[in-house]
Amino acid sequence: MTARPIAIVGASAAGLAAAEALRRFGWSGPLTLIGDEPHLPYDRPPLSKQLLHGAWEPDRLLLRTTEQLAPLDLDLRLGTRATGLDAATRTLTLDGEHLACAGVIIATGVTARTLPGAENIAGVHTLRTLDDALALRARLTGTGRRLVIVGNGVLGCEAAAVARELGHDVTLVGIDAIPMAAAVGTEIGELLAEEHRARGVTLHTGAVDGFETTGERVTGVRLTDGTLLPADTVLVAIGSTPAVGWLGDDPALDTTDGLRCDAYCAAAPGIYAAGDVARWDHPVHGRPLRFEHRTNASEQGMAAARNLLAELAAEGTEGAGNGEAQERHPFAPVPYFWSDQYAIKLQAYGLTTGADRVETTVLDRAERRTVALYGREGNAVGVLTTGLPPRQVRALRAVIASPAPWEEARERIRTATAAG
Numbered sequence: 001m002t003a004r005p006i007a008i009v010g011a012s013a014a015g016l017a018a019a020e021a022l023r024r025f026g027w028s029g030p031l032t033l034i035g036d037e038p039h040l041p042y043d044r045p046p047l048s049k050q051l052l053h054g055a056w057e058p059d060r061l062l063l064r065t066t067e068q069l070a071p072l073d074l075d076l077r078l079g080t081r082a083t084g085l086d087a088a089t090r091t092l093t094l095d096g097e098h099l100a101c102a103g104v105i106i107a108t109g110v111t112a113r114t115l116p117g118a119e120n121i122a123g124v125h126t127l128r129t130l131d132d133a134l135a136l137r138a139r140l141t142g143t144g145r146r147l148v149i150v151g152n153g154v155l156g157c158e159a160a161a162v163a164r165e166l167g168h169d170v171t172l173v174g175i176d177a178i179p180m181a182a183a184v185g186t187e188i189g190e191l192l193a194e195e196h197r198a199r200g201v202t203l204h205t206g207a208v209d210g211f212e213t214t215g216e217r218v219t220g221v222r223l224t225d226g227t228l229l230p231a232d233t234v235l236v237a238i239g240s241t242p243a244v245g246w247l248g249d250d251p252a253l254d255t256t257d258g259l260r261c262d263a264y265c266a267a268a269p270g271i272y273a274a275g276d277v278a279r280w281d282h283p284v285h286g287r288p289l290r291f292e293h294r295t296n297a298s299e300q301g302m303a304a305a306r307n308l309l310a311e312l313a314a315e316g317t318e319g320a321g322n323g324e325a326q327e328r329h330p331f332a333p334v335p336y337f338w339s340d341q342y343a344i345k346l347q348a349y350g351l352t353t354g355a356d357r358v359e360t361t362v363l364d365r366a367e368r369r370t371v372a373l374y375g376r377e378g379n380a381v382g383v384l385t386t387g388l389p390p391r392q393v394r395a396l397r398a399v400i401a402s403p404a405p406w407e408e409a410r411e412r413i414r415t416a417t418a419a420g
């Protein structure tokens with residue numbers, strides 16, 4: 001009998017990191033990487049930055065070339081969608097084919113949410129995939145087009161910055177009066193609002209009621225307060241939904257807000273998850289968390305691979321070897337994300353959402369140099385900076401690696417940001 005493969009569903013940052021880690025940790029059996037997009041694994045953050053801007057072309061986003069993937073000896077199935085998983089037998093359904101696996105890693109990420117009816121209107125876009133970004137970019141050729149961005153979270157703000165730099169007329173609409181407030185709090189949000197306004201973005205608070213169209217093409221966005229925002233192009237950037245629908249309702253899997261995993265990234269025996277789709281018990285923060293952060297996707301892909309391999313080795317699965325991955329380890333990263341808007345680099349360690357206390361220090365308003373500390377239940381749990389040099393930012397990671405007493409963390413941050 002041929003050895004069963006380990007299959008990874010989702011050929012992006014987390015899936016690729018898992019595949020590479022499986023080989024590195026000694027998996028010598030077949031390895032199948034399944035992705036429903038037609039492209040080789042590529043990096044998503046530049047989609048709303050350099051690629052949208054036109055500064056980079058798609059080949060620059062590739063995480064690996066075909067030649068670089070060759071040593072992994074992958075059974076690479078691009079343009080292939082997994083449509084079901086029987087967790088008990090670890091059997092995947094792929095467009096009608098059944099694939100019995102030794103283990104499965106689920107790295108299917110999230111999909112962009114949209115507004116009712118938007119799919120059928122020309123000129124209304126979402127931004128999650130390379131194809132999405134190229135379609136939006138094609139609408140932003142020339143200058144002076146009217147772009148309305150619905151959703152003033154991180155993605156909406158990044159796209160607004162690029163579109164303004166390209167000379168378009170940009171309106172950013174959100175239910176929250178302050179951009180990115182849910183992710184970074186009101187003070188940093190205000191600072192970013194100030195920058196967007198200074199660059200000529202019109203900020204608008206409101207909820208969308210519907211679209212105005214001529215024929216099938218969008219001409220405007222109607223808000224519930226009666227305002228009509230004229231538009232040639234609309235970007236809907238209202239968040240995302242974990243890509244778990246394909247898993248069906250297998251009672252062995254909890255798919256409420258992502259695929260629920262234990263501290264080892266295991267959703268069920270032999271089934272692991274990583275990246276944007278995974279909600280796992282963070283051992284340091286003591287509660288289930290799910291991040292949509294690029295660094296987490298790679299780190300968790302590696303962790304899930306290592307832990308799956310250790311489980312398979314313990315089961316005596318052929319191919320799992322006896323290499324480095326002999327023991328499972330809880331996955332306990334220090335969360336990290338960044339965002340680029342105009343010349344502002346925003347970087348954060350730890351948790352910045354769900355804080356019950358935020359203290360922002362503006363080091364230099366004109367230069368947009370700030371540091372903000374985020375607290376929860378008396379402890380400091382996150383730190384965010386804008387405009388600080390990399391050396392200072394890196395020094396903050398240790399302060400927030402685990403929840404720290406508020407006063408102590410505040411003092412350490414003051415010292416770290418005062419030096420230089």
Ligand SMILES: Cc1cc2nc3c(=O)[nH]c(=O)nc-3n(C[C@H](O)[C@H](O)[C@H](O)COP(=O)(O)OP(=O)(O)OC[C@H]3O[C@@H](n4cnc5c(N)ncnc54)[C@H](O)[C@@H]3O)c2cc1C
Nearest residue numbers: 010012013014036044045082108109275276292293294297
């Ligand atoms: C425009 C944009 C900008 C971003 N900027 C930043 C940033 O500045 N900083 C930051 O920290 N993070 C950023 N992120 C987030 C970061 O890109 C993600 O955290 C990361 O891509 C997650 O990787 P992933 O592998 O978990 O999921 P994804 O990258 O979403 O990949 C999942 C893959 O699985 C495929 N798939 C889904 N379902 C199936 C199925 N049933 N069968 C087969 N394949 C399937 C999907 O099509 C996709 O290719 C950004 C994201 C976007 C979209």
